[in-house]
Amino acid sequence: MKIDWVALGSVFGVSLVATVAIVGLFTLGIVGLSKQAAATAGSGGGSPALARSGAYLCFALCLAAVSYGIYLIIT
Numbered sequence: 001m002k003i004d005w006v007a008l009g010s011v012f013g014v015s016l017v018a019t020v021a022i023v024g025l026f027t028l029g030i031v032g033l034s035k036q037a038a039a040t041a042g043s044g045g046g047s048p049a050l051a052r053s054g055a056y057l058c059f060a061l062c063l064a065a066v067s068y069g070i071y072l073i074i075t
Helices: 005-041 048-075
Strands: none
Touching: 005 048
């Protein structure tokens, strides 16, 4: 049995980048929701609707990435 180390490294690299990107997007969504709450309370400097829509966009991108990954596994 021969291991293709280049392919294994490639899969590891892509998995690492995808994981960091999805976690980063989810974190931005959480931060956006907290900014929305702060802007609603009056202590923030931004628009609550803009913060909420940005957070929802981040969550939608996370959902799309996870759905695409599941689609790739199934097919």
